[in-house]
Every structure is written in C-alpha cells, then in structure tokens.
Amino acid sequence: AAKVAALGQEFATRLAPTGQVSYEIREAASGRVLATKDAKVPRVPASNMKLVTARVALETLGPDRRFATSVATSGSTIHLIGGGDVFLAPDTAATRVPGTIARADLSDLAAAAATYAREHPGGPVSVVVDTSLFAGPEYAPTLDPVNHDYVAPMTPIALNGGAVGYHYSATPALDAGNALAEQLRGQGVEVAEVRAGQAPKEAAAHPLATVHSASVRELVDRMLTESDNTLAETLGHLVARERGESADFAGAARATRAVLEELGYPLDGVVISDNSGLSETNRLTCALQLAILEDAVNLSDGTVGALGAGLPVAALNGTLADRLTEGSAPGMIRGKTGTLADVVSLSGVLRTRSGALLTFSILTDSHHDVSLLDVRAAEDAFLTAMAEL
Numbered sequence: 001a002a003k004v005a006a007l008g009q010e011f012a013t014r015l016a017p018t019g020q021v022s023y024e025i026r027e028a029a030s031g032r033v034l035a036t037k038d039a040k041v042p043r044v045p046a047s048n049m050k051l052v053t054a055r056v057a058l059e060t061l062g063p064d065r066r067f068a069t070s071v072a073t074s075g076s077t078i079h080l081i082g083g084g085d086v087f088l089a090p091d092t093a094a095t096r097v098p099g100t101i102a103r104a105d106l107s108d109l110a111a112a113a114a115t116y117a118r119e120h121p122g123g124p125v126s127v128v129v130d131t132s133l134f135a136g137p138e139y140a141p142t143l144d145p146v147n148h149d150y151v152a153p154m155t156p157i158a159l160n161g162g163a164v165g166y167h168y169s170a171t172p173a174l175d176a177g178n179a180l181a182e183q184l185r186g187q188g189v190e191v192a193e194v195r196a197g198q199a200p201k202e203a204a205a206h207p208l209a210t211v212h213s214a215s216v217r218e219l220v221d222r223m224l225t226e227s228d229n230t231l232a233e234t235l236g237h238l239v240a241r242e243r244g245e246s247a248d249f250a251g252a253a254r255a256t257r258a259v260l261e262e263l264g265y266p267l268d269g270v271v272i273s274d275n276s277g278l279s280e281t282n283r284l285t286c287a288l289q290l291a292i293l294e295d296a297v298n299l300s301d302g303t304v305g306a307l308g309a310g311l312p313v314a315a316l317n318g319t320l321a322d323r324l325t326e327g328s329a330p331g332m333i334r335g336k337t338g339t340l341a342d343v344v345s346l347s348g349v350l351r352t353r354s355g356a357l358l359t360f361s362i363l364t365d366s367h368h369d370v371s372l373l374d375v376r377a378a379e380d381a382f383l384t385a386m387a388e389l
Contacts, residue, residue: 001034004035005035009035010382011381011382018375019365019368019375020038021037021038021364022286022362023037023038023360024360028297028298028358028359039287039290040266042269042270042285043284043285043345044365045338045363046339047227047229047339049232049272049274049282049284050223050336051292052260053276054307056239057236057238059263061238063306064215066103066215067083067213067238068213069083069104069211069212071180072206073120074203078113078116078125078126078180079130079197079200080177081199082155082156082173083156083157083213084156084237085156086155086156087101087103087159088104088105088106089102089106090183091183103213103214103218104213106176110180110183110184110187111209113125113208114188116208123192124190124191128194128197129173130196130198131196132198133247134156134237135251136246136247136250138155142273142274142279147278149167151168151230151233154233154237159179162175162230173196180194181194216235217309219235220235223310224310224311225312229276232276232277233249233274236249236256237252239255239256243258253273256275265292267288269283270288280340280341285363286363289347292307312334313331314332319337320333320337324384327387327388328387328388329384332351332353333350333351335349335350336348338363342372343364344372344375346360346383347361347363350383352386352388358386362379364379
C-alpha cells in the first residue's frame with residue numbers, strides 16, 4: 001500500500017500544474033484502498049461513461065438478448081422495421097468477415113420481400129423504413145456539435161454502425177432501406193421509392209421475415225473494446241424502452257441512473273447526459289467506476305461478469321493497442337479509456353508482477369496548455385510502475 005500510495009502521489013504531482021486529478025487504487029478481492037485522491041469528486045468521464053452503460057445494459061437487457069429487424073408488407077409497400085440492430089450487413093458475405101459484429105444481413109429479408117412481391121403483382125413497390133422504436137433527437141442535446149463527427153445519428157436500424165468509410169452517414173436508416181431496395185431490384189422487383197415511415201400495426205405484427213443481431217454480451221464487448229459511441233447510445237435507448245422510459249436521450253439518461261440506484265451504486269455528484277461519454281456535461285466519480293469494476297471481478301452471476309471481457313488489453317487490442325507497452329504492463333492491464341478535448345480517463349483492472357489483482361480508476365479533466373498525449377503518458381507511467389510491484 002505504501003508503494004502504491006507513493007506512486008499515486010508522484011502521478012498527482014506530475015499532473016497538478018496541468019489539470020484536475022482523481023484516482024483510487026484498490027485490492028480487487030477485498031476492496032481495501034491502497035491509494036486515493038478525490039475519489040468522490042465528480043469529473044468529466046469521456047468514454048469512461050461506457051463502463052456505466054455496459055453495466056446497465058447487461059443488467060437490464062441481459063447478456064443473451066438479441067434485437068430483431070423485420071420486413072412486413074401492406075399493399076404494395078415493403079416495410080423495413082428497425083428493432084435496435086445498427087450493425088446489419090448488406091449481404092451474407094459481410095457477416096463472415098473475421099472480427100465483425102454483424103450477425104444478421106438483409107439477404108433473407110430481401111428474399112422474403114421479393115417472393116411476396118412476385119406472388120402479389122401490382123406494379124412498383126415502395127420501401128418504407130420504420131424507425132419508430134426510437135424517439136427524440138438524432139444527437140444528444142448536450143453534445144457539442146463538433147463531436148457529431150464521432151457518432152452516428154440515433155436510429156434503431158443501420159448498416160455497419162452507420163459508418164461510411166471513416167465518417168458517419170447523415171441518413172443511416174435510409175441507407176439500410178436503399179440497400180434493401182437494391183437487393184429487391186436485383187431479384188427482379190421494381191422499386192419506386194425509399195422513404196421513412198411507420199409500419200401499420202397489423203403489418204408489423206405479422207412480419208414476412210426476421211433476422212437477429214449479435215447478443216448484448218457481444219455488443220458490450222465491441223462497445224468497450226473499440227469505444228463505439230453509436231453502439232453505446234443505441235444500448236442506452238434500448239435500456240430506456242425496456243424500462244418504460246421514452247426511447248430518447250433524456251429517457252436513456254433517466255433509465256441508466258434508475259438502474260444504478262437500484263443496484264446500490266454510489267451516485268453523489270453523478271450526472272448522466274448520454275451513454276457514450278461524448279457529452280461534456282456528464283460527471284462520474286472514481287468511487288462509482290470502482291464499484292462497477294469490483295462487481296465485474298467478484299460476482300459470478302453471468303451478467304456483470306460479462307463486462308470484463310470487453311475491456312481493452314494493454315499493448316494488445318482496442319483503444320489500448322498502442323499504450324502500456326513497456327515493462328510488466330503488456331497483457332496485465334485491462335481498462336476503459338476516455339478522451340475529450342481536455343479530459344483523459346482510464347479505469348480497469350491490473351495484475352502486478354507479484355500476482356496481486358488491483359482495480360483502479362483515474363479520472364482527470366480541465367487540462368489546459370498541455371498535450372493530452374503527455375497526460376496519457378503520465379497515466380501509463382503510473383500504471384506501469386504499479387504493474388512492476
């Protein structure tokens with residue numbers, strides 16, 4: 001404990017001139033605090049918010065839950081109905097790419113719709129994309145527009161997370177509708193238009209075909225490892241619906257906090273504005289992050305334990321692939337990163353060289369006149385020194 005405390009003091013002293021620092025290090029099994037500084041002071045978490053989202057999604061939706069995408073018909077209209085899968089693939093080949101999170105594609109939906117259209121001829125069909133599962137704005141109202149580039153517009157249906165190359169589409173739901181229309185045309189069906197609209201209840205209740213997404217466990221893994229903002233906000237909206245809240249950003253924030261309260265987590269000073277951490281009005285504490293991490297380490301109920309598998313591994317994958325590459329750190333630290341304009345955070349678990357398993361949370365913000373790379377370097381030096389103990 002004395003050695004960890006000394007390392008913590010050195011870390012805090014190094015960053016004191018540049019910004020605000022909170023941290024706490026604990027023994028994972030016992031919860032004994034080895035070093036701490038302002039662990040209950042709320043800080044802007046950046047993507048450390050995804051730890052909260054992962055915990056709430058696993059608890060509320062369950063790790064094995066999957067989300068449906070369907071096609072239904074009414075007259076000459078083909079309805080493509082979004083159910084929360086934003087990683088649809090355009091065709092079967094795309095679901096076979098190693099490492100992809102896509103588990104469903106449009107092929108089966110297009111085949112069923114094309115068969116129906118041929119059996120019920122009546123001129124060109126319209127493809128109408130139903131996004132009514134979600135409500136409200138496409139972006140969190142508290143999100144600085146400069147950060148719109150890092151998340152897709154919120155919708156319950158999209159191809160490849162709404163990404164088009166290195167950017168996000170402005171119309172991810174219609175993109176899915178257009179991809180379906182192209183497959184219909186390829187099967188000899190004339191398509192007059194693609195537009196947004198809600199499917200009639202009687203049509204939605206009797207779909208022609210349905211495909212299902214990856215499991216929540218897999219989605220959480222992807223969200224944490226790659227720090228996927230779109231997936232985080234989608235899971236937040238799905239949690240809101242499950243809890244009977246409005247499926248928008250405000251409803252997701254209320255539902256997220258309510259689940260945390262029911263689980264008994266410390267929430268003094270905590271502010272939840274979105275589920276990705278892109279909003280700079282979020283506030284979390286090291287105390288909350290450590291409580292979640294300790295549950296992930298110590299509980300074996302098959303739910304929260306799924307959280308740990310998605311945390312990036314030092315010097316190996318995700319957002320830690322090129323960090324913590326020295327000494328005993330590689331492979332021995334898993335953690336959720338977080339970065340905004342003046343925010344750097346990292347919370348996770350660490351195995352020391354002597355075999356001790358520690359949980360840690362580092363939340364720093366208000367960094368001015370300093371490179372965030374320097375702040376990251378200070379974090380990495382602190383954690384690498386602990387891994388050597």
